[in-house]
Amino acid sequence: MIVVEVLAWICLVAGSFFSIVGGFGIVRMPEFFSRMHAGGITDTLGAGLVVLGLLFHSDGVLPAIKLLMILFFLLVTSPTACHALAKSALSQGMRPELENDAVKSKATGS
Amino acid sequence: MMHPAMSITAVAILITMSLAMIRAMLGPTVFDRVLALNMFGTKTVLLICLVCFMMDRTDFLDLALLYSLINFIGMVALLRFSQYGGFDAIDASSDEGSTTGGTS
Amino acid sequence: MEIIVIPILALLAVTAVTIARIRNLWAAVMFTGIYSFLSASWMLILDAPDVAFTEAAVGAGIATILMLATLSLVPKNKHKGGGIQNSDFETKRLRGRSVVGSLIVALGTGAMLVYGTLDMPHFGDSHAPIQEYPRPSFVERSQGDMHGLPNVVTAVLASYRGYDTLGETAVIFTAGIAVLLILRRNTDDNDRDANLETTSSNGGGSKPIAVATTSKNSEEAAS
Numbered sequence: 001m002i003v004v005e006v007l008a009w010i011c012l013v014a015g016s017f018f019s020i021v022g023g024f025g026i027v028r029m030p031e032f033f034s035r036m037h038a039g040g041i042t043d044t045l046g047a048g049l050v051v052l053g054l055l056f057h058s059d060g061v062l063p064a065i066k067l068l069m070i071l072f073f074l075l076v077t078s079p080t081a082c083h084a085l086a087k088s089a090l091s092q093g094m095r096p097e098l099e100n101d102a103v104k105s106k107a108t109g110s
Numbered sequence: 111m112m113h114p115a116m117s118i119t120a121v122a123i124l125i126t127m128s129l130a131m132i133r134a135m136l137g138p139t140v141f142d143r144v145l146a147l148n149m150f151g152t153k154t155v156l157l158i159c160l161v162c163f164m165m166d167r168t169d170f171l172d173l174a175l176l177y178s179l180i181n182f183i184g185m186v187a188l189l190r191f192s193q194y195g196g197f198d199a200i201d202a203s204s205d206e207g208s209t210t211g212g213t214s
Numbered sequence: 215m216e217i218i219v220i221p222i223l224a225l226l227a228v229t230a231v232t233i234a235r236i237r238n239l240w241a242a243v244m245f246t247g248i249y250s251f252l253s254a255s256w257m258l259i260l261d262a263p264d265v266a267f268t269e270a271a272v273g274a275g276i277a278t279i280l281m282l283a284t285l286s287l288v289p290k291n292k293h294k295g296g297g298i299q300n301s302d303f304e305t306k307r308l309r310g311r312s313v314v315g316s317l318i319v320a321l322g323t324g325a326m327l328v329y330g331t332l333d334m335p336h337f338g339d340s341h342a343p344i345q346e347y348p349r350p351s352f353v354e355r356s357q358g359d360m361h362g363l364p365n366v367v368t369a370v371l372a373s374y375r376g377y378d379t380l381g382e383t384a385v386i387f388t389a390g391i392a393v394l395l396i397l398r399r400n401t402d403d404n405d406r407d408a409n410l411e412t413t414s415s416n417g418g419g420s421k422p423i424a425v426a427t428t429s430k431n432s433e434e435a436a437s
Contacts (some may be wrong), residue, residue, distance in 0.1 A: 016122030023129030026149065032141055033144065035133070035210045039145050043152050046126075050119060054163055063168040070159065070174055074152065077182035081148055088189045089141045093172050117217055124221040131225065131248065135232055140240050147244050151274075154251045158258055161218065170263050173270065177254070180275040184247065191282045192240075 008056035015049030018042045032089065033096040040082035047074050113164070120160050127153045144188055151181030219259060226252050243281045250274040284396055 025038025051071045058064050119204055134146035160175040229252065234247045250273030257266040335342040356369040363369060371379055 009115050012119045017179070019126045019156075020122050020129075022149070023126035023191060024135045024140055026146065027129050027136075029207070032139060032145075034155040035142065036145055039149050043149050047152050050123075051159065053115075053119075054159055057163065058168065063171060065177065066168075066171040067159070070155065070178060073178045073182075074155070077178060078148075080147075081182055081185045084186055084189050085141060085144055085148070088193050092193065094139070094141065096164065120218050124218065124225075126219075127225060131228065131232075132330055134241070134244065134248065135236075140238075143241050143244050147247060154255055157218070157255055161255070161259055163215065164218075165259075165261075170258060170266075173254070173258060173263060173266055176267065177251075177270055177274070180270055184275055184278055187279045188244070188282060191286055214399060 004056050008053045010055030011049050011056065014051060015046045015051075017046075018049065019046035022028075022046060031097050032094060033086070036082060036086060040079065044075065044078040044080075047078065116160055116164055120157065120164070123153050123157050123160070127157075140192060144185065144192075147188075148181065148185050151177065151185070155181070215259065220255075222252055222256050222259070226256070239285055240282075243278060243285065246281070247274050247278040250277070280393060287396075329400060 003043040019042065022039055022042025025042065026035050029038055048071060051067055051074065055064060055067045055071070058067060127179040130146045130149040130153065134143045134150070137143045137146065155174045155178045159171065162168055162174070175209065226249065229245055229249045233242055233249065236242050236245065251271060254266045254269040254274070257263075257269060352374060353366055354369055356363070356366045356374075360369050360373065
């Protein structure tokens with residue numbers, strides 16, 4: 001079953017790559033909404049790929065079912081949590097720093 | 111043959127956890143910290159799955175399932191607290207509650 | 215496995231230092247949640263999944279939410295955009311005491327405890343006293359003593375070590391009462407709070423509770 005092992009390798013390495021990229025995005029992005037964009041997307045993607053890689057490696061029915069349930073919950077709850085965070089931040093008055101504002105303020109000289 | 115891939119993934123997940131903790135320490139607003147906490151929880155779920163497979167005891171996968179649910183519930187509760195400032199505004203439909211939070 | 219163990223312990227140490235040093239209380243509560251996540255992973259590596267379950271459910275879920283509920287009961291100052299200011303919670307250091315003395319006491323106690331653990335048997339040693347003394351006699355005697363109950367764990371918990379279970383039940387009962395005290399509403403004192411609302415110049419912490427309960431009670435009285 002060499003194909004399954006190669007698939008598992010690919011999924012695990014890709015998932016870890018996306019997780020590291022997401023971590024760097026959270027640290028290096030300039031303001032909150034861009035950080036959330038980086039963190040939320042790569043979080044779900046990296047987690048899904050890693051769980052898929054483990055799914056290819058698992059032997060037996062029961063671990064596979066548990067991994068599928070974990071994947072399902074991760075895919076449902078992680079974007080929902082990010083949406084709730086964005087909605088809460090917007091309703092408390094945080095606004096994204098758009099590039100138009102910076103250009104406009106530079107043009108008017110204020 | 112699987113162990114090198116799993117070790118690489120484990121190291122990558124630990125690096126991501128440290129980066130999320132850096133953001134949780136730095137983040138000027140409370141929402142940055144909540145975002146970092148969410149990412150930390152998801153990475154912990156992945157780490158537990160990996161450790162289960164590395165130790166060859168796949169009965170422990172229930173713990174990862176429990177964690178993903180608790181992470182979600184904890185984060186929603188935290189956001190509700192940050193928005194409404196308490197449990198009260200959930201019942202009082204006419205009252206919006208105080209909208210101050212820990213923004214600092 | 216060492217490649218996972220050492221970074222987890224390093225993250226635990228960093229989190230503990232951060233909890234001690236950070237000034238914002240909301241952030242400190244979140245860091246205790248992170249600490250609980252890490253210790254549950256650590257307990258799983260140490261081959262104790264039941265303790266990891268309890269740590270996950272209690273530490274990351276309930277304790278964080280309860281601390282947030284406690285923080286939300288504190289009156290908030292409404293100046294400079296609201297929120298909990300750092301000056302509300304600053305503790306004044308006692309005059310004449312230095313930090314160095316406390317640090318020396320803490321390090322000395324930790325060093326003595328580490329010295330005490332050097333005498334302990336190895337992790338999982340089969341000749342440790344805990345494995346030798348009670349186990350054979352309990353396993354042999356439980357079938358006869360318990361009138362045929364096959365579960366030895368239940369026999370040990372409920373009968374042979376019953377006083378431990380009594381102590382644990384008392385602890386859990388006290389914890390439940392403490393949680394109820396934090397989470398309750400003042401439904402008995404809503405009149406008194408309504409009077410206090412107009413006369414006192416207190417912070418806004420009790421006001422949402424009083425306003426919410428008076429509105430709810432007036433709705434119930436009207437229906």
